[in-house]
Amino acid sequence: EIVLTQSPATLSLSPGERATLSCRASQSISSNYLTWYQQKPGQAPRLLIYGASSRATGIPDRFSGSGSATDFTLTINRLEPEDFAVYYCQQYGNSLTFGGGTKVEIK
Amino acid sequence: EVELLESGGGLIQPGGSLRLSCTASGFTFSIYAMSWVRQAPGKGLEWVSTISASGGSTYYADSVKGRFTISRDNSKNTLYVQMTSLRAEDTAVYYCAKVPRDFWRYYFDYWGQGTLVTVSS
Numbered sequence: 001e002i003v004l005t006q007s008p009a010t011l012s013l014s015p016g017e018r019a020t021l022s023c024r025a026s027q028s029i030s031s032n033y034l035t036w037y038q039q040k041p042g043q044a045p046r047l048l049i050y051g052a053s054s055r056a057t058g059i060p061d062r063f064s065g066s067g068s069a070t071d072f073t074l075t076i077n078r079l080e081p082e083d084f085a086v087y088y089c090q091q092y093g094n095s096l097t098f099g100g101g102t103k104v105e106i107k
Numbered sequence: 108e109v110e111l112l113e114s115g116g117g118l119i120q121p122g123g124s125l126r127l128s129c130t131a132s133g134f135t136f137s138i139y140a141m142s143w144v145r146q147a148p149g150k151g152l153e154w155v156s157t158i159s160a161s162g163g164s165t166y167y168a169d170s171v172k173g174r175f176t177i178s179r180d181n182s183k184n185t186l187y188v189q190m191t192s193l194r195a196e197d198t199a200v201y202y203c204a205k206v207p208r209d210f211w212r213y214y215f216d217y218w219g220q221g222t223l224v225t226v227s228s
Contacts, residue, residue, distance in 0.1 A: 033212075033214075035214040035215075037152075037215075043220075044202055044218035044220050045152065045202075045215075045218055046218070047214065047215065047216050047217075050214050050216075056216065088152055090152070092212050092213050092214055093212075094212075095154075095212065096154040096157075096168075096212060097154070098151055098152040098154070099151070100151045101151050101152075
């Protein structure tokens with residue numbers, strides 16, 4: 001099973017700043033089968049990025065994904081108030097596993 | 108607009124059984140794989156199970172294998188999961204999630220709002 005480790009656990013930033021979230025895999029993820037989701041309190045997760053770098057339908061271009069093999073990054077440029085949430089990565093290259101999440105909170 | 112509506116959650120004693128349902132609308136249900144993903148209170152996400160579009164193939168996480176059974180009724184646009192021998196560690200919000208193709212090892216493009224299952228005496 002591929003274990004995904006997200007860091008940091010919590011990121012304290014102000015609106016307008018850039019957020020950089022990391023997702024590291026215990027082994028290489030084939031074909032960059034890595035996804036990012038956003039979850040707000042009391043809500044279901046929302047798909048942001050699939051295939052490591054492709055934005056899902058309707059996702060603003062301030063969200064971008066990058067990386068390959070074992071190291072992946074979600075970048076949120078110019079944080080908007082609605083971006084403060086928990087973010088999860090998920091791999092689908094070998095079974096299906098999620099990372100533990102990164103909370104982006106208002107500083 | 109894609110909508111997924113889960114139902115059937117509640118309080119159940121350890122060792123008990125429960126069936127969750129997920130009614131889908133806004134897309135052609137019968138051509139996509141569907142999944143259940145759960146989230147324990149205050150914790151992260153855990154994939155539970157996936158079923159192929161036809162219902163002919165099913166896949167389970169080791170944590171639920173042998174206890175949970177996923178199924179679907181394409182005539183009713185409904186996904187199910189029958190949960191037996193429930194344990195305290197099965198306590199979670201259970202989400203129904205759509206897979207954007209008929210493939211089990213994939214991501215989830217739409218999620219329902221979830222239904223809470225609490226296993227406690």
